[in-house]
Amino acid sequence: MNKHTKLFYRVIAGIRATGNKNGYVSVTRIKTRLHTGYARAGKLIEELIRAGVLKKLDENYIKSSANGGNILWENLSKY
Numbered sequence: 819m820n821k822h823t824k825l826f827y828r829v830i831a832g833i834r835a836t837g838n839k840n841g842y843v844s845v846t847r848i849k850t851r852l853h854t855g856y857a858r859a860g861k862l863i864e865e866l867i868r869a870g871v872l873k874k875l876d877e878n879y880i881k882s883s884a885n886g887g888n889i890l891w892e893n894l895s896k897y
Contacts, residue, residue, distance in 0.1 A: 822897075825852060826865055830897045833871070833889060842888055843872055871897070 832851055833843060843866070849859040866872040870893040 820869070822865065822869065823862075825854070825858070825862055826869075827897065828852060829862055829866065830871065830894065833894065869893075869897070 829843070829848060829852070843863070845856060845859045845863055848854065848862055849856055852859070852862075854862075863872065867874050871890055873888045873890060875888050
């Protein structure tokens with residue numbers, strides 16, 4: 819089992835707190851919420867993708883308007 823950082827669990831708590839309002843987690847949202855830099859926020863996004871909490875988005879997915887976001891809600895319950 820991989821160890822995760824304290825900021826990882828803060829992001830998980832933030833995702834749960836906001837619920838399914840928009841379904842997206844972005845680098846700028848993490849940067850603003852946790853008062854970190856872009857580099858740290860980017861590493862957190864990578865950590866969330868490796869943990870299976872977020873989907874890695876491609877350009878076509880981002881452009882389509884009828885998608886459910888990048889949060890995998892069924893995997894969020896593991897943390």
